[in-house]
Amino acid sequence: MITLQNVSKSFSQFEAIKSVNLTIEKGEIHGLIGASGAGKSTLLRLMNLLELPDTGDVEVNGQTLTRLSAKELRRARKSIGMIFQHFHLVANKTVFDNVAVALQLAGSRKMDIRSRVEECLQFVGLEQMAGKYPAQLSGGQKQRVAIARALANNPQVLLCDEPTSSLDPNTTAEILTVLKNINEQLGVTIVFVSHEMDVVKRICRRVSVMEAGEIYETVSIEPIGIQAINSHPEYFVQQLKRDGE
Ligand SMILES: Nc1ncnc2c1ncn2[C@@H]1O[C@H](COP(=O)(O)OP(=O)(O)OP(=O)(O)O)[C@@H](O)[C@H]1O
Numbered sequence: 001m002i003t004l005q006n007v008s009k010s011f012s013q014f015e016a017i018k019s020v021n022l023t024i025e026k027g028e029i030h031g032l033i034g035a036s037g038a039g040k041s042t043l044l045r046l047m048n049l050l051e052l053p054d055t056g057d058v059e060v061n062g063q064t065l066t067r068l069s070a071k072e073l074r075r076a077r078k079s080i081g082m083i084f085q086h087f088h089l090v091a092n093k094t095v096f097d098n099v100a101v102a103l104q105l106a107g108s109r110k111m112d113i114r115s116r117v118e119e120c121l122q123f124v125g126l127e128q129m130a131g132k133y134p135a136q137l138s139g140g141q142k143q144r145v146a147i148a149r150a151l152a153n154n155p156q157v158l159l160c161d162e163p164t165s166s167l168d169p170n171t172t173a174e175i176l177t178v179l180k181n182i183n184e185q186l187g188v189t190i191v192f193v194s195h196e197m198d199v200v201k202r203i204c205r206r207v208s209v210m211e212a213g214e215i216y217e218t219v220s221i222e223p224i225g226i227q228a229i230n231s232h233p234e235y236f237v238q239q240l241k242r243d244g245e
Pocket of ligand 1: 011016034035036037038039040041042043195
């Protein structure tokens, strides 16, 4: 589903990604974890060619992206959705229009756009918020809009760059549930970048640990379950004690 072969990326003289090989299976939720600067976001952005590799091949959904023309790449990218830590919504557009924009850019017919936007907003539980503006939404609601926008073109892959890092524990759990539903109900393969171990453990089936531009190790894990986190005070006490150890 996603294969990186000897992929390298440098910024000026700095080698941010060093000849990485990685295969992510169809239907998987795959985590990328590591310290700040390890190369997680860069590796993720190489998967839809937001960053162009200096060497190596990137294959997604059976297509070698690195060998496509600009036009072919635009078409291939419709099958790869992406969400970000800071949502990247358009402030002066309504929730409805923020989602519709993805379909307009992809050339969907006007008559199809309304029903598809409504469908996507319903999937993330925001059908009542279609007329609101981003400033009127909570962080979790903004991320749901971004998810609805990413789903609009029926992607096979969803790339998630620290999607819960600005959210509180309860909202994080809600977003993880939405992502899990997308994986299980729509069969979307998910790549999930995070520096938070407990978040990754709750949602990912395999996790690649990154260090200094390389994959140190890829580990299969037993997810501990999205509901494991909640607002119970004992959870916060345990976290605080653990962090203080
Ligand atoms: N556009 C760029 N220009 C120059 N250097 C960059 C660029 N993008 C990333 N880097 C550098 O590449 C390295 C990897 O960055 P990247 O953002 O992929 O790391 P990360 O593991 O996602 O870190 P964080 O968790 O802090 O976001 C860092 O040293 C960063 O400074």
